[in-house]
Structures are given as structure tokens and as C-alpha cells.
Amino acid sequence: MLFFFCTGDSMLEKEFLEIIQPILKIEEFNNTKKRKHHGITRYDHSMNVAYITYTVCKNLNLNYKEATFAALIHDFFNTEVANENGYKRLINHPKIALKNAEKYFELTDLQKDIIAKHMFPLTIGIPKYKESLLVCLIDKYSSVNERVYSAIEDIKELPIIKDIIYQTR
Numbered sequence: 526m527l528f529f530f531c532t533g534d535s536m537l538e539k540e541f542l543e544i545i546q547p548i549l550k551i552e553e554f555n556n557t558k559k560r561k562h563h564g565i566t567r568y569d570h571s572m573n574v575a576y577i578t579y580t581v582c583k584n585l586n587l588n589y590k591e592a593t594f595a596a597l598i599h600d601f602f603n604t605e606v607a608n609e610n611g612y613k614r615l616i617n618h619p620k621i622a623l624k625n626a627e628k629y630f631e632l633t634d635l636q637k638d639i640i641a642k643h644m645f646p647l648t649i650g651i652p653k654y655k656e657s658l659l660v661c662l663i664d665k666y667s668s669v670n671e672r673v674y675s676a677i678e679d680i681k682e683l684p685i686i687k688d689i690i691y692q693t694r
């Protein structure tokens with residue numbers, strides 16, 4: 526489920542896809558489609574964050590190509606450690622995502638900062654670049670939207686709500 530992917534602007538979408546193409550070829554990244562994240566998949570969440578980053582950074586004349594690329598891999602991890610508590614996972618996953626990303630790509634300082642600091646203020650160190658701060662905010666904005674969307678979808682599946690929807694058609 527992608528909230529923001531369809532803008533109707535095919536030129537924008539073409540450029541966006543060109544930027545992220547190398548990532549989409551990686552099997553380990555595609556495995557994030559199997560991971561739950563904010564009620565949707567980690568893959569869809571990452572696509573949401575990347576596309577908003579692309580449109581916002583492009584409009585602000587920032588380094589949108591590097592920022593979009595890094596935004597797509599900001600949550601690049603498939604390992605869920607069962608005995609790790611939620612808080613520890615929140616703190617640790619940016620480091621895991623960065624390590625995974627560096628297995629495949631030579632990242633710039635800007636991209637490393639985006640991935641490593643996207644959980645600010647939970648992470649140590651403040652975002653060093655405007656793009657890092659934006660991805661950090663976009664990630665939170667997107668997470669809230671995804672959780673609300675997911676909750677509404679769950680409510681729609683309740684038998685009583687299904688009956689109401691059926692009766693009003």
C-alpha cells in the first residue's frame with residue numbers, strides 16, 4: 526500500500542524510479558516485503574518515505590537524488606531479534622540498516638547520516654544535514670499515517686462494520 530506513490534505526474538515517477546532502481550534489484554531489500562512495519566510492510570513504508578523525500582527535497586532544491594536513495598534504505602533490515610525489546614530495536618535498527626546498505630553501496634556522508642540518524646532524538650548525535658532532518662521528520666509523519674491507515678483497515682474487517690458497509694451500498 527503506497528499513500529503517496531501515485532501523484533499522476535509520470536515525469537516525477539520516472540525520475541524517482543531511476544534513482545531507486547539499483548536498490549530494487551537487491552533480493553535482501555525485496556525481502557522487506559515480508560516484514561510487518563507500522564501495520565503495512567517494511568518495503569511499502571520505505572517506499573512512502575523515499576517518495577515523500579524525493580518530492581520535498583526536489584522542491585527545496587536540496588540533494589534529492591542522494592536523499593531519496595538513502596531514504597529507501599533507512600530501514601533496510603530483515604532480522605527481527607525475538608528477545609530484543611521494542612526500545613532496544615528502535616535504538617539499534619539504524620546501525621543494522623546502515624551496515625546492510627554498505628554491503629551493497631558506496632554511500633556518501635550525507636546518505637550515511639540520513640540512515641544513522643533517522644531515529645533522532647533516540648539516536649546519539651543530531652542530524653548533520655537538512656536532508657537528514659527532513660527524512661527523520663518524514664519517517665515519523667509517514668509512520669503515523671500508516672498506523673492510522675492500518676487501524677482503519679482493521680476496523681473495516683470487524684463483522685459489524687462489514688454489515689454497515691454492505692447495507693449502505
Ligand SMILES: [Fe+2]
Pocket residue numbers: 599600618619643644
Ligand atoms: Fe526506522
Ligand SMILES: [Fe+2]
Pocket residue numbers: 570574599600664
Ligand atoms: Fe522508517
